[in-house]
Amino acid sequence: MFTGLSAFPLTPIHRDRVDEAAFAGLVGRLAGAGVDSITALGSTGSYAYLTRDERARVVRLAVEHAGEVPVLAGIGALRTSHVLEFAEDAQRAGASGVLLAPVSYQELTPDDVYGLYEDVTRALSVPLVVYDNPRTTHFSFTDDLYRDVARLPGVASLKIPGVPADPAEAARRVARLRELLPQGVTVGVSGDAFGATGLNAGCDAWYSVVGGTLPAPALEIVRAARSGAAERAEELSARLGPLWDLFARHGSLRVTAAIAEHLGLVRGPSLPLPLRGLGPQDRDRVARVVNELGLE
Amino acid sequence: MFTGLSAFPLTPIHRDRVDEAAFAGLVGRLAGAGVDSITALGSTGSYAYLTRDERARVVRLAVEHAGEVPVLAGIGALRTSHVLEFAEDAQRAGASGVLLAPVSYQELTPDDVYGLYEDVTRALSVPLVVYDNPRTTHFSFTDDLYRDVARLPGVASLKIPGVPADPAEAARRVARLRELLPQGVTVGVSGDAFGATGLNAGCDAWYSVVGGTLPAPALEIVRAARSGAAERAEELSARLGPLWDLFARHGSLRVTAAIAEHLGLVRGPSLPLPLRGLGPQDRDRVARVVNELGLE
Numbered sequence: 371m372f373t374g375l376s377a378f379p380l381t382p383i384h385r386d387r388v389d390e391a392a393f394a395g396l397v398g399r400l401a402g403a404g405v406d407s408i409t410a411l412g413s414t415g416s417y418a419y420l421t422r423d424e425r426a427r428v429v430r431l432a433v434e435h436a437g438e439v440p441v442l443a444g445i446g447a448l449r450t451s452h453v454l455e456f457a458e459d460a461q462r463a464g465a466s467g468v469l470l471a472p473v474s475y476q477e478l479t480p481d482d483v484y485g486l487y488e489d490v491t492r493a494l495s496v497p498l499v500v501y502d503n504p505r506t507t508h509f510s511f512t513d514d515l516y517r518d519v520a521r522l523p524g525v526a527s528l529k530i531p532g533v534p535a536d537p538a539e540a541a542r543r544v545a546r547l548r549e550l551l552p553q554g555v556t557v558g559v560s561g562d563a564f565g566a567t568g569l570n571a572g573c574d575a576w577y578s579v580v581g582g583t584l585p586a587p588a589l590e591i592v593r594a595a596r597s598g599a600a601e602r603a604e605e606l607s608a609r610l611g612p613l614w615d616l617f618a619r620h621g622s623l624r625v626t627a628a629i630a631e632h633l634g635l636v637r638g639p640s641l642p643l644p645l646r647g648l649g650p651q652d653r654d655r656v657a658r659v660v661n662e663l664g665l666e
Numbered sequence: 667m668f669t670g671l672s673a674f675p676l677t678p679i680h681r682d683r684v685d686e687a688a689f690a691g692l693v694g695r696l697a698g699a700g701v702d703s704i705t706a707l708g709s710t711g712s713y714a715y716l717t718r719d720e721r722a723r724v725v726r727l728a729v730e731h732a733g734e735v736p737v738l739a740g741i742g743a744l745r746t747s748h749v750l751e752f753a754e755d756a757q758r759a760g761a762s763g764v765l766l767a768p769v770s771y772q773e774l775t776p777d778d779v780y781g782l783y784e785d786v787t788r789a790l791s792v793p794l795v796v797y798d799n800p801r802t803t804h805f806s807f808t809d810d811l812y813r814d815v816a817r818l819p820g821v822a823s824l825k826i827p828g829v830p831a832d833p834a835e836a837a838r839r840v841a842r843l844r845e846l847l848p849q850g851v852t853v854g855v856s857g858d859a860f861g862a863t864g865l866n867a868g869c870d871a872w873y874s875v876v877g878g879t880l881p882a883p884a885l886e887i888v889r890a891a892r893s894g895a896a897e898r899a900e901e902l903s904a905r906l907g908p909l910w911d912l913f914a915r916h917g918s919l920r921v922t923a924a925i926a927e928h929l930g931l932v933r934g935p936s937l938p939l940p941l942r943g944l945g946p947q948d949r950d951r952v953a954r955v956v957n958e959l960g961l962e
Contacts, residue, residue, distance in 0.1 A: 386747045418771035419745045449715045450939035451682045475714035475769070475802050476919055476941055486940035506771050508804055623772055643746035644782035645772055 371440045371466060372499065372527035372556040373574040374406030375592045378414040378582040380627060381428055382636035386643070388424050390431055392636040396583070397435040399635070403585035406575075406592075408436050409469055409499075411444035411460075413506055414579045414623055418446065418473060419642040426459040433464035440466035442499060446473045450489050461496055467526060468494065471501035472509045480515050487519045497526035499558070499577075504531060517550040525555055529577045532561035533568045537600075540564075540571035548572070562588075562622060563614035566607035569595035579622040580613065583630050584665050612659045616652075624648050628656040633666060667736045667762060668795065668823035668852040669870040670702030671888045674710040674878035676923060677724055678932035682939070684720050686727055688932040692879070693731040695931070699881035702871075702888075704732050705765055705795075707740035709802055710875045710919055714742065714769060715938040722755040729760035736762035738795060742769045742803075746785050757792055763822060764790065767797035768805045776811050783815045793822035795854070795873075800827060813846040821851055825873045828857035829864045833896075836860075836867035844868070858884075858918060859910035862903035865891035875918040876909065879926050880961050908955045912948075920944050924952040929962060 379396040382389040400408050410432035411417035411425055420428070429443045443460035445468045447453045453470065460468050470490060472483045491498055500519055504510045511519075520528060528551060533540035547557050558575030559568025565576045569592060581588030587610060595603035607614075616625045623641070628648045631638035639647045648656065660666075675692040678685040696704050706728035707713035707721055716724070725739045739756035741764045743749045749766065756764050766786060768779045787794055796815055800806045807815075816824060824847060829836035843853050854871030855864025861872045865888060877884030883906060891899035903910075912921045920937070924944045927934035935943045944952065956962075 413772070416772075448938075472940070473771070476709070476712075477801070477917055478940065479942070482940045482942050485942060489939070505773070621773055642744075643785070644768070644774065644778040646775070646778050646781060 375581050375588055376407040376409050376577045377405040377585055378409045378412035378579050381415040382640040383642040384637045394431050394435045397432050400585050401437040401439045405585050407440045409442040414582055416642055417444040429460050429463035429465050442467040442469050444469045446471045448473050448475050450486055453490055454493055467497045469499040469501045471503050471507050473507050474509050478509045487522055491522040491524045494524050498524050499527040499529055501529045502531055520551045520555045527556040527558055529558045529560055532564040533571055540567050544572040566591050566603040570600040579626055583626050628653050632657045671877050671884055672703040672705050672873045673701040673881055674705045674708035674875050676926055677711040678936040679938040680933045690727050690731045693728050696881050697733040697735045701881050703736045705738040710878055712938055713740040725756050725759035725761050738763040738765050740765045742767045744769050744771050746782055749786055750789055763793045765795040765797045767799050767803050769803050770805050774805045783818055787818040787820045790820050794820050795823040795825055797825045798827055816847045816851045823852040823854055825854045825856055828860040829867055836863050840868040862887050862899040866896040879922050924949050928953045
């Protein structure tokens with residue numbers, strides 16, 4: 371379950387409400403494309419902005435529309451007791467696993483973060499993905515903390531924020547992580563521009579933003595990499611370069627929302643305020659890239 | 667109302683519940699000491715960790731126990747609609763003003779932040795303090811954005827994260843801010859180590875963490891600075907140097923919680939998990955500093 375392509379759908383928010391029909395459509399599209407898992411309520415799914423009721427409803431919808439594909443659910447929150455509530459709700463809604471990032475307002479210490487994962491794994495009955503996303507959490511894991519947290523019961527996977535761009539360095543980095551982590555804990559790369567390089571370097575999974583909205587090109591990359599066609603995977607990723615450039619400039623969420631709006635998958639605006647979507651010029655650029663690359 | 671010492675009390679959280687009696691005690695202590703305003707639910711008041719019900723209750727308690735002292739209330743949240751709910755609740759509970767920081771999970775653009783303040787000031791009937799706290803929000807205001815936001819109706823004050831350590835530079839910085847801001851919008855310094863320098867440089871207010879738990883020494887500094895005794899204000903602040911060192915090392919929240927616990931003002935642990943208090947050694951150091959400085 372913690373290998374291959376894990377696709378992170380948007381949670382479309384239109385006029386301050388979750389657009390449930392559009393979300394169900396996104397999930398159905400991912401299941402139809404044959405992704406390996408669907409992670410609802412990732413950063414791309416705007417979990418941090420949603421209420422308890424909204425989150426519970428989103429996980430239920432995801433499970434309902436995912437068919438046979440396992441659903442993972444983000445459960446992050448600033449306060450441990452809220453994380454525990456979200457974990458309980460996600461399990462009740464049928465999630466096969468949960469994803470937890472150490473979200474911060476006050477700066478967190480490594481002890482705080484270890485304690486968080488300790489408290490949460492103690493309460494869980496499904497496996498957990500440790501979600502390292504320093505850009506949004508403003509917390510940076512050390513390798514020692516990776517090692518300690520990954521030893522907690524129920525930890526199944528580590529979602530890392532990227533790998534070095536150089537293939538040999540990336541392979542060394544993934545090998546180093548393997549030494550640190552208990553056997554059976556998978557390593558998943560994120561940061562979509564690093565997907566191909568990460569998989570080629572030995573990552574088991576790609577936790578993918580783009581895969582949540584454009585599953586076909588993401589699956590192509592995963593299949594190439596996992597069949598040993600490393601160069602082909604890099605070529606497929608390089609072809610999406612204009613998309614990675616837009617992600618780097620505007621953040622993957624805003625660009626992905628613009629793509630989904632352009633393709634008519636969600637109604638715009640689809641982000642929770644105060645997040646505004648891209649302006650008209652940037653939106654045009656996104657549409658041009660999508661059309662030129664023939665993405666759909 | 668937006669001048670002098672605005673004291674930021676802790677919201678003590680014991681076993682995952684707001685300790686209402688202890689909070690009421692902290693507020694009463696501030697009112698008794700004669701602070702100029704009390705800001706409930708600042709960063710020191712852990713607003714970001716609290717539910718809507720908890721926040722509403724905390725503001726009501728603050729107003730009940732503040733006597734004649736005006737109460738400001740923090741209303742920050744990741745989602746604009748939640749900020750608007752907290753604003754409404756704070757006004758209903760009797761807050762005389764609100765404090766709003768642009769809290770982020772996804773990186774915010776200046777347009778997002780301007781839009782947030784526009785939407786919120788449009789709905790408010792009490793004045794608003796613009797709260798710039800890049801350490802917790804990870805958003806940095808530009809001077810242009812200060813100017814634009816401060817022109818919105820109802821903006822009464824700007825809480826800045828600090829001033830240059832050099833008195834002449836600090837005075838230039840505050841003078842520059844005065845040029846940018848409409849007349850009547852006050853400038854308040856925060857970052858407690860900068861309190862005396864900021865007031866001496868012409869800031870109208872000190873938005874103070876230490877003042878929320880130890881109002882007497884903070885009031886001494888404010889009174890010295892505002893009576894023109896700049897050197898005396900700096901001396902009083904320098905005397906608290908060991909405290910500022912602890913704040914710099916551990917963050918003001920954890921140190922202030924340890925002080926309040928040491929003085930018996932709140933029951934420990936008093937922070938919301940996953941935030942752990944200081945360890946035993948650091949706690950001893952805090953107690954020693956408090957005792958040596960004769961703080962109470």
